[in-house]
Amino acid sequence: MRRFYSQVKEAPYTRLCSTKNILTVNGQFPGPTLYAQTGDTIIVDVQNKGNQNITIHWHGVKMPRYPWSDGPEFITQCPIKPGGTFSQKIVLSDEEGTLWWHAHSEWSRATVHGAIIIYPKNGTTYPFPKPQAEVPLILGEWWKSDIQEVMEEFMENGRDPNNSDAFLINGQPGDLYSCSRPDTFKLTVEYGKIYLLRMINTVMNNILFFSVANHQITVVGTDGSYTKPLKTSYIAISPGQTIDFLLEANQKPNHYYMAARAYNSAPAVPFDTTTTTAIIQYEGNYRPSSPPPLPQLPAFNDTSALTSFAGSLRSLASKDHPVNVPLKISTNLFFTLSINTLPCASNNTCEGPGGNRLSASVNNITLQTTPIDILEAYYRQINGIYGTDFPKFPPLAFNYTAASLPVQLRTPRRATEVRMIQYNSTVELVFQGTNLVAGVDHPMHLHGYSFYVVGWGIGNFDKDKDPKNYNLVDPPLQNTFAVPKNGWAAIRFKADNPGVWFMHCHFERHVSWGMGMTFIVTNGNHPDAKILPPPPDMPRC
Incomplete structure (x- = not known):
């Protein structure tokens, strides 16, 4: 311990x-x-x-x-x-x-x-060559204003939040920003050596593209699970996601930029357009380029680059790291992910579409907070905190990704509903993005589980055709996956972890608007298949 x-x-x-x-x-x-x-x-x-x-x-x-x-x-x-x-x-x-x-x-x-x-x-060892060194790379961002004030302002006025002022690599924006050059993160490498870089996207509302100038990288893991080696010139990483990759120092000794900037699929949504950098610097005696070479990153709206990278990830599927994709499904779920609007309170002025307040939903339900936590209410059998009627399928079927949708579909139901799942059920959950208000990507994160991403596509999910193209051999095992704009993704997992588990979009503005729901996986019949008791120091409301 x-x-x-x-x-x-x-x-x-x-x-x-x-x-x-x-x-x-x-x-x-x-x-x-x-x-x-x-x-x-x-x-x-x-x-x-x-x-x-x-x-x-x-x-x-x-x-x-x-x-x-x-x-x-x-x-x-x-x-x-x-x-x-x-x-x-x-x-x-x-x-x-x-x-x-x-x-x-x-x-x-x-x-x-x-x-x-x-x-x-x-x-045991890594399933790849032992690296010379291991380096965390944390992609973050910086606001000059107070972050709680940013949140309170956009929640009050009903529109999108203000953008950050910079993206960061290991806490530093890099020397493309003013006042930052002396503190730019630098990684010193030795020619011919291999380095393991452990990347995390911690930013609040942006998928990021990342690359290293003049270097090919090899992805070997994501979200705490190994992948088949994937050689690539760039990475697309969602908020909440982690990517482990190998960098071989095989270029002429010099200084080289690594850089990251935002991907944005919604033309009407403003975003931070800046680029954060760090430096790869080779050991040795030489005169470095000034400035260092910059990598070529995909365009900010290059959806094909995003989906191509995500769609190339494969589980390692080796003897020591086997794949256990559920093949026979006992629980089928279909969840729509939507941006919505709610009427503005009578004493407020809202700045969202049509003078309304922006909202978000899963299966047309906008999550409402509770006076005590759902886990305590479930464990202690306290009534009136949540309902158990979260729908398995959308309450209203329509052409989810149509270019124009009726305004009447935009208003969600506000509630706290959970979906009960029987212990050891095998679950297939299809996420369907919609074009209500505006289509956008949704990096969905499930607590308590990792899941296999068995399929994804653009447009409306076709229950008769699309499952025929599922990858049931070596799909990536992840805990966060970006459902593409006006597209769908299918995940599978075995519900063998009893408890109360949150699922939500990892764009912070979306979950603040209510794009989240809760699963309750019931206890199994054996003592080792039941929720353990709470600790004595649980915080109280």
Whole structure:
């Protein structure tokens, strides 16, 4: 068992010539990296010395039978109040590779986040050449204004939030921004050596393209699972996703930029158009290029580049890392993902479409918060907190991706409904993006599980034709997958982890608008198939 101490507090930080207090863990931004081995249990003692409520989520950790430390606010716990503490038990199972942790309350994850690196068990090795060194690469962003004010403003006025002022690599925007050149992150490499880079996209609302000038990279893992080696010139990475890749230092000794910038599929939605950089610098005596070469990144609206990369990932599917895709499905689910509008309150002025307030939904239900968390209500059988009527299929069928859709379809139902799933059920869930208000990508994340992405496409899902093209041999095993704009994705998993598990879009503006829902996987018949009891120090509402 490994134990870590995490103190959440405000600390002054300077970026882009501006200094402000931000919420940090142990005074670090990004926060401290947690190191473990497959199957370990970690205890993290969280102390909230900040001035706002906080929760911490261990993104991609399945937490078998122990949802109590999973972290989403009012889903599996009440928040840790200022001055409060919570000892969170992080139960690892088969995860191996790179995951991450982050705040799961309001918009605090903009600065409260860090990496989780999970090494193979003793006596086992990586399924690729041992690297010379391993380096976390955390893609983040920076606002000159206070992040909570950004959230409160857009939630009040009903429109899209303000953009960030810069993207970051390991906490630094890079020397394409003013005032940042001296602190640009630099990775020193030795010619002929191979390096393992562990990339995490922590940004709030953007899929990112990433590349290294003059270097091909080899993807070997995603979301805590190994993949078949994929040689590529760029990476497309969604918020919440992790990508492990090998970089071979095989170019002429020089300085080379690595760079990242946003992908954006919605023309009407403004976004941060800046580019963040870091530097690969070779050892040796030479005069480096000034400036270093920049990589060629896909265009900001290159949907084919996004889907081509995501569609090229394959599970390793080896003897030591087998694939267990459910082949016989007992539970079929079909969920629409929509941007919606809600009427503006009579005493407010809203700036969304038609003077309304922007919203979002799953199967036309906009998630409403509860006075206590759903897990406690379920475990203690407290009535009146949630309903059990979350629909298996959309309540209204229509041409989901039509260019023009009736305005009447935009208004969702506001509710807190869960979908009950029987223990050990085999689940196929098809996500269907819609063109209500505006079609856009949706990086969907499921807590408590990893899932196999067996298929995806553009347009409306065809239940008779599309399953014939599923990959049931070596689909990627992920916990976050971007459903393409006006497209669909099919995932499969076995519901063998009893508990209360949140599922939501990892664009923070979408989940703030209500694009999330909760699964309750019931207990099995055996003692080892039941939720474990709660810890004594669970935060109270």
